[in-house]
Amino acid sequence: MTTSSPNSGDYRGAGVVAERIDDAPTALVGFARALAAAGVAVCSTRTATYVAAARVLRSDQPGALYWAGRLSLTSSPDDLPIYDAVFETYFSLDPEHEQSTMRGQSPVVQASVPFTEDGGPSEDPAGADSDVLPPVIRARASAAEVLRNRDLASLSRAERQEMARLLQLLRPGLPVRRSRRRRSRATGQVDPRRTVRAMLAAGGELAAPRRHRPDTRPRRIVLLIDVSGSMAPYADALLRFAHVLARYRPNACEVFTIGTRLTRITGAMRMRDPDSALRAAAETIADYSGGTRLGEVLHAFLDRWGHRGTARGSVVAIFSDGWERGSADELAEQVARLGRLARTVVWVNPHKGATDYEPVQSGIVAVLPYVDHFVAGHSLAALEELLGVMRDA
Amino acid sequence: MATCSTPDALNSALSRAGYLPDAGISAAAFLADNMARPLFLEGEAGVGKTSLAAALAQTRGSELIRLQCYEGIDASQALYDWDFPRQLLHLRAIEAMGNGHIDVAAAESELYDERFLLARPILRALRTPRSVLLIDEIDRADDEFEAFLLEVLSDFTVSIPELGQVRADAAPLVVLTSNRTREVHDALKRRCFYHWVQHPSLEREVAILRRRLPEITERLANDVATAASRLRTAELIKPPGVAESLDWASALQALGCEQLDQGFAALTLGAALKYREDIERVEREGLSQVMAY
Numbered sequence: 001m002t003t004s005s006p007n008s009g010d011y012r013g014a015g016v017v018a019e020r021i022d023d024a025p026t027a028l029v030g031f032a033r034a035l036a037a038a039g040v041a042v043c044s045t046r047t048a049t050y051v052a053a054a055r056v057l058r059s060d061q062p063g064a065l066y067w068a069g070r071l072s073l074t075s076s077p078d079d080l081p082i083y084d085a086v087f088e089t090y091f092s093l094d095p096e097h098e099q100s101t102m103r104g105q106s107p108v109v110q111a112s113v114p115f116t117e118d119g120g121p122s123e124d125p126a127g128a129d130s131d132v133l134p135p136v137i138r139a140r141a142s143a144a145e146v147l148r149n150r151d152l153a154s155l156s157r158a159e160r161q162e163m164a165r166l167l168q169l170l171r172p173g174l175p176v177r178r179s180r181r182r183r184s185r186a187t188g189q190v191d192p193r194r195t196v197r198a199m200l201a202a203g204g205e206l207a208a209p210r211r212h213r214p215d216t217r218p219r220r221i222v223l224l225i226d227v228s229g230s231m232a233p234y235a236d237a238l239l240r241f242a243h244v245l246a247r248y249r250p251n252a253c254e255v256f257t258i259g260t261r262l263t264r265i266t267g268a269m270r271m272r273d274p275d276s277a278l279r280a281a282a283e284t285i286a287d288y289s290g291g292t293r294l295g296e297v298l299h300a301f302l303d304r305w306g307h308r309g310t311a312r313g314s315v316v317a318i319f320s321d322g323w324e325r326g327s328a329d330e331l332a333e334q335v336a337r338l339g340r341l342a343r344t345v346v347w348v349n350p351h352k353g354a355t356d357y358e359p360v361q362s363g364i365v366a367v368l369p370y371v372d373h374f375v376a377g378h379s380l381a382a383l384e385e386l387l388g389v390m391r392d393a
Numbered sequence: 394m395a396t397c398s399t400p401d402a403l404n405s406a407l408s409r410a411g412y413l414p415d416a417g418i419s420a421a422a423f424l425a426d427n428m429a430r431p432l433f434l435e436g437e438a439g440v441g442k443t444s445l446a447a448a449l450a451q452t453r454g455s456e457l458i459r460l461q462c463y464e465g466i467d468a469s470q471a472l473y474d475w476d477f478p479r480q481l482l483h484l485r486a487i488e489a490m491g492n493g494h495i496d497v498a499a500a501e502s503e504l505y506d507e508r509f510l511l512a513r514p515i516l517r518a519l520r521t522p523r524s525v526l527l528i529d530e531i532d533r534a535d536d537e538f539e540a541f542l543l544e545v546l547s548d549f550t551v552s553i554p555e556l557g558q559v560r561a562d563a564a565p566l567v568v569l570t571s572n573r574t575r576e577v578h579d580a581l582k583r584r585c586f587y588h589w590v591q592h593p594s595l596e597r598e599v600a601i602l603r604r605r606l607p608e609i610t611e612r613l614a615n616d617v618a619t620a621a622s623r624l625r626t627a628e629l630i631k632p633p634g635v636a637e638s639l640d641w642a643s644a645l646q647a648l649g650c651e652q653l654d655q656g657f658a659a660l661t662l663g664a665a666l667k668y669r670e671d672i673e674r675v676e677r678e679g680l681s682q683v684m685a686y
Contacts, residue, residue: 013629028611041579043583045583045584046583049428049430049586052428053424053428053586056424056428057400057420057423063416063420064400067416067417067420067421067424068420069415070417070588071420071421071424071586071587072424072586073589074587074589075433075579075582075583075587076435076576076587077435077589080589179465180463180464180465181464193477196477196481197477197488198480199481200480200481200484200504203484204481204484204485204488217464251536263504266576267576268590269686281620289657303630305573307630307631308572308573309532309572309573309575310572310574312574337630337670358475362488377448389625
């Protein structure tokens with residue numbers, strides 16, 4: 001091992017390391033900043049690693065600079081296409097360090113364009129009226145009760161604000177599963193390790209046997225929320241609902257939006273404040289109010305996440321009205337596949353709350369044989385009912 | 394074998410150990426070794442993440458120490474534990490010999506002796522010079538365990554209250570793998586070099602097959618690698634990895650096959666594809682689609 005000690009020095013930030021590097025760390029730091037601006041989570045620690053790695057690899061093949069950056073600055077396969085694009089624009093056009101440093105100031109517009117093209121910030125469901133003070137609602141005693149049963153799509157703006165507050169008050173009871181880990185309990189099997197340890201503490205005298213039983217852990221919940229045009233009136237309330245669950249079970253809840261593409265918004269949903277969480281989510285959702293290709297998107301979800309473990313043994317809730325522009329067969333095949341992986345698949349269709357609803361859309365007809373529960377979720381009361389279904393899953 | 398001085402040297406050392414790396418892998422392993430940082434590997438199942446760790450151990454002339462993560466794993470399974478039953482027996486033995494009179498202080502210090510210590514993988518890795526520590530499927534462990542790993546991996550020191558500190562003379566080369574069933578915490582990833590391992594190119598896969606199965610004909614190696622790479626683009630539930638093509642090639646070899654034809658392919662498809670849906674799909678679309686000619 002040539003380096004001194006693994007934790008000394010190398011982590012202190014780009015500035016410190018940059019002083020020790022003899023050639024053009026500014027260009028490298030500029031590249032890291034360009035990458036950060038394009039949406040890769042780069043921090044000073046990583047930048048420092050990058051500069052140091054570039055120094056270690058410097059004398060080698062032309063790919064050295066590429067690999068030094070890719071290995072130290074990226075942390076997910078999602079980062080790789082962004083990295084390649086930024087690397088291309090930043091380094092290939094002009095090898096002069098001065099020039100590239102200059103471009104480091106305002107560069108990345110180019111590289112980041114494909115990722116925010118039809119982006120939703122302007123259609124941001126939360127941001128639109130978030131700086132307006134919530135108007136006072138002159139409430140009678142039963143106003144909340146009435147609101148509980150109102151269709152989420154028919155709310156006025158003031159009612160919407162009140163609904164957001166009511167959603168915050170939800171105290172979900174969520175599903176659990178048996179864990180491998182055991183916890184000491186008064187009854188249950190004898191715990192040999194703790195018993196022996198207790199005997200050791202008592203100088204080898206026989207102690208009363210200690211007992212343990214399997215613990216429970218939160219069961220993973222996966223929410224797939226359709227944000228296409230036909231679901232747009234419900235999207236805000238459903239995302240708020242997802243936020244409540246994600247905050248309540250930060251380590252056992254995954255949230256994705258589906259439409260024409262799959263977007264993982266779990267990270268955004270972990271923010272404490274619901275309005276900032278929704279704003280952050282809206283920035284990443286590119287297909288807000290677009291079309292629906294449920295089958296393809298579910299396929300992508302299963303390949304990328306579900307099959308690897310995210311859906312295994314979990315409770316999956318799909319919020320969608322089942323308007324499918326793609327093939328209904330593909331959708332049915334993917335839901336069947338999901339049903340084999342998940343413990344429970346719940347299909348939530350807000351339109352089911354209407355009195356004259358008939359499940360006639362091709363998508364819904366195709367998936368009904370494969371879902372365990374088909375519920376409405378169009379009002380607060382219906383969402384509470386959904387929570388009950390999920391808890392007992 | 395000494396630490397390799399360039400990625401190219403490491404590349405050839407790995408090749409000698411039977412692992413044929415591409416430029417990314419050798420750069421990653423070289424940097425991890427040179428800068429004493431853990432290497433964080435992600436990629437499809439069967440692309441050779443674990444075998445890279447094994448090959449690295451071989452190039453370093455040392456041992457591969459593997460810590461398989463699972464839900465509920467904790468420090469006593471990763472670091473060390475005391476062998477309580479043996480301690481108890483020992484205590485009883487002292488008691489029996491001393492006819493009830495025991496020197497308490499001496500007995501106690503004897504109890505917490507090296508011989509009652511059960512060294513688990515991380516402690517073993519710290520004590521084994523130049524070892525490779527493989528922390529497999531870190532995404533299966535709980536978040537708390539990541540925080541614990543972060544602490545150990547940042548200074549490669551373990552303190553055992555009864556014995557004192559154990560410090561690695563030379564930090565082991567740490568390789569972490571993940572299947573992305575959940576997002577590993579950023580703080581851990583930040584300390585590592587991250588590499589997304591891809592399926593090998595056709596030429597490299599042929600070379601891997603021929604290296605691992607010396608008796609295979611060049612024709613068969615070529616056919617299997619071509620078929621595997623076509624299967625990977627066919628939108629299957631589980632596209633075959635290198636591990637599957639190796640299995641497939643040795644299955645064909647065992648049947649005495651010298652070049653892949655439809656009959657042999659149909660017989661042995663189960664070695665490459667592990668889902669009924671995938672096999673049906675390939676059979677429906679026609680096996681000839683994946684053949685090399």
